[in-house]
């Protein structure tokens with residue numbers, strides 16, 4: 001199976017289209033989304049339509065659940081909270097229902113997927129480094145766990161109690177090693193690279209491959225500004241921060 005692992009679309013339709021086009025060219029058979037379909041970007045409804053119509057399997061992100069009031073915005077920064085309120089007015093009741101029913105975790109034969117981390121997934125903690133990863137490695141029943149949420153692509157490799165952190169997400173899976181992999185963000189990368197980010201997981205050859213794609217950033221920015229979202233959300237897309 002060739003999986004496309006995507007995360008943190010955040011209502012960015014232009015970035016999402018670029019990634020889905022690339023998945024087609026790469027002969028991806030199954031797309032898995034690690035949450036945050038909505039929030040920040042100008043096209044939450046269009047992005048949800050695509051996810052729902054294509055039957056893309058997704059787990060819940062903190063923004064997905066904040067929009068349907070299943071997760072508090074108490075600790076969101078003011079700009080993120082404003083984007084949540086804006087998004088609430090722009091999705092249908094059917095889409096709301098879809099977001100409410102997203103699961104916190106997804107398990108396949110080959111991997112587990114979650115937005116933040118495996119311990120207390122409903123609290124959406126950030127898995128950024130070796131220290132954060134300890135409980136998730138402990139809870140993993142599969143050798144691969146995909147996480148999103150930080151918008152920064154990385155991999156943590158655990159073998160014999162030792163954990164290595166790498167920013168380069170391009171490798172062959174080895175037996176006896178556990179992996180926590182973040183594919184970066186489709187719609188709002190924060191690693192200084194403005195291109196959309198996602199991962200291809202080919203289970204037949206046990207290979208993980210990160211892809212970065214140019215997309216129409218200017219159109220995504222124009223829509224954010226035209227529709228009255230905070231202009232910071234448009235500006236950050238140019239610099240990938």
Ligand code: ZN
Nearest residue numbers: 008036061149
């Ligand atoms: Zn996010």
